[in-house]
Amino acid sequence: MDDRRAFLRFLAASPLYAGLPWARAALAQTPEAVEAPVARAQDALDVFDLQKVAQHTIPPAHWGYLMTGVDGEETLKANREAYARWELRTRRLVDLSKMDMGIELFGNRYASPIFLCPLGYQRAFNPDGEVGVARAAKARNALQILSTVSSSSIDDVIKARGAPIWYQLYTTNNLDVAVKLVKQAEAAGAAAVAMTIDLPVGRNTETSVRLARSDTRTCTSCHGPAGPTMTGRPMFANLGLSGPPLVNSTPSLTWDFIRRLKDATKMKVLVKGLESGDDAALAVKYGCDGVMVSNHGGRATETGRGTLESLPEVVAAVKGRIPVLVDGGVRRGTDALKALALGATAVGIGRPYIWGLGAFGQPGVERTLDVLNNELRLAMGGVGARTIREITPAALIRRI
Numbered sequence: 001m002d003d004r005r006a007f008l009r010f011l012a013a014s015p016l017y018a019g020l021p022w023a024r025a026a027l028a029q030t031p032e033a034v035e036a037p038v039a040r041a042q043d044a045l046d047v048f049d050l051q052k053v054a055q056h057t058i059p060p061a062h063w064g065y066l067m068t069g070v071d072g073e074e075t076l077k078a079n080r081e082a083y084a085r086w087e088l089r090t091r092r093l094v095d096l097s098k099m100d101m102g103i104e105l106f107g108n109r110y111a112s113p114i115f116l117c118p119l120g121y122q123r124a125f126n127p128d129g130e131v132g133v134a135r136a137a138k139a140r141n142a143l144q145i146l147s148t149v150s151s152s153s154i155d156d157v158i159k160a161r162g163a164p165i166w167y168q169l170y171t172t173n174n175l176d177v178a179v180k181l182v183k184q185a186e187a188a189g190a191a192a193v194a195m196t197i198d199l200p201v202g203r204n205t206e207t208s209v210r211l212a213r214s215d216t217r218t219c220t221s222c223h224g225p226a227g228p229t230m231t232g233r234p235m236f237a238n239l240g241l242s243g244p245p246l247v248n249s250t251p252s253l254t255w256d257f258i259r260r261l262k263d264a265t266k267m268k269v270l271v272k273g274l275e276s277g278d279d280a281a282l283a284v285k286y287g288c289d290g291v292m293v294s295n296h297g298g299r300a301t302e303t304g305r306g307t308l309e310s311l312p313e314v315v316a317a318v319k320g321r322i323p324v325l326v327d328g329g330v331r332r333g334t335d336a337l338k339a340l341a342l343g344a345t346a347v348g349i350g351r352p353y354i355w356g357l358g359a360f361g362q363p364g365v366e367r368t369l370d371v372l373n374n375e376l377r378l379a380m381g382g383v384g385a386r387t388i389r390e391i392t393p394a395a396l397i398r399r400i
């Protein structure tokens with residue numbers, strides 16, 4: 001098939017092509033015609049349709065930042081592959097006339113367990129940025145988590161969402177600043193803080209560096225001559241900071257800081273970026289209100305292990321005492337169903353909604369949520385689950 005397409009492409013490019021109407025007709029019927037990028041958000045049939053558009057609308061350096069993993073990207077791949085190791089076990093003739101995909105987390109209700117992970121610098125993908133994402137989250141009643149390295153202020157984002165969001169905390173090399181950030185988020189109306197713990201000493205994002213090299217645009221107008229720094233970002237603008245620039249890693253961070261956080265805020269406190277039962281047990285011990293099983297979308301430690309593979313040991317260690325959220329590699333509603341069946345309370349998406357944002361702005365994010373939520377509804381119907389609670393391990397078979 002590839003050979004045939006290559007041959008037709010060759011004909012199309014040749015001056016002889018005009019005289020070969022059969023080739024033109026044949027080309028119109030090839031998968032290329034079927035694969036043409038969609039022109040409107042509502043035409044996207046799956047998240048990959050949005051990815052295809054976004055690859056053209058997002059500039060190369062920013063595309064590299066979005067898509068990169070670390071090192072040889074084994075963990076990035078493993079996140080996806082983990083989902084393929086599970087099959088669905090169908091149940092038939094269950095009354096599905098009333099289905100409810102809603103969940104409740106810390107007293108707030110959401111339309112679906114699929115939530116929007118924190119991703120930095122969203123105006124780099126589309127001018128709608130985090131505020132557009134907030135409007136989409138409002139339209140679909142989805143949980144949104146806002147990054148510390150957001151390109152909009154938390155006040156603007158919460159105003160656009162019209163309801164509490166969660167705040168993702170990067171502690172930086174100054175823990176006093178972290179406490180200030182958390183107090184700022186609480187004052188703005190955030191419901192919870194998720195402290196990211198998977199980047200203690202930095203990372204090696206090769207694809208990002210390679211694609212940045214291929215980008216011929218002048219970046220200093222946005223990034224400044226010194227490159228992106230933490231201090232100049234909107235989240236840091238009103239903290240009255242002076243002194244040395246802040247660095248986005250905290251080698252000295254330990255579990256003790258959870259106690260300090262809990263004392264500093266009334267918000268729920270979660271840790272984002274653990275993958276072992278041992279750490280999950282410590283999170284419970286130190287008073288965390290929830291844990292997020294995450295490897296930063298394959299962008300932190302190159303473990304080679306998908307987050308879905310780590311989920312069961314975390315669920316086992318937590319023993320139902322606090323919610324367990326998971327993210328990484330979720331691209332289909334069936335993926336979300338598998339994570340829920342293995343004990344996740346909610347399932348996060350990162351890159352897919354940024355594909356929607358990059359492709360079409362706010363409507364693209366809404367389409368991402370619609371596509372995935374509809375796929376999840378279909379998968380639930382297939383395994384005879386009317387509610388999220390009815391999704392159990394019985395819905396899964398491990399592929400040998």
Ligand SMILES: Cc1cc2nc3c(=O)[nH]c(=O)nc-3n(C[C@H](O)[C@H](O)[C@H](O)COP(=O)(O)O)c2cc1C
Pocket residue numbers: 065066067079117118119120147148149168196272294295296297298299327328329330348349350351352
């Ligand atoms: C471009 C990009 C930026 C991200 N920025 C942050 C961030 O600022 N804070 C954070 O905790 N996680 C960040 N993450 C990780 C996401 O929150 C999430 O864990 C991950 O994207 C989920 O995997 P997925 O992209 O395969 O869905 C980022 C991920 C990407 C792809």
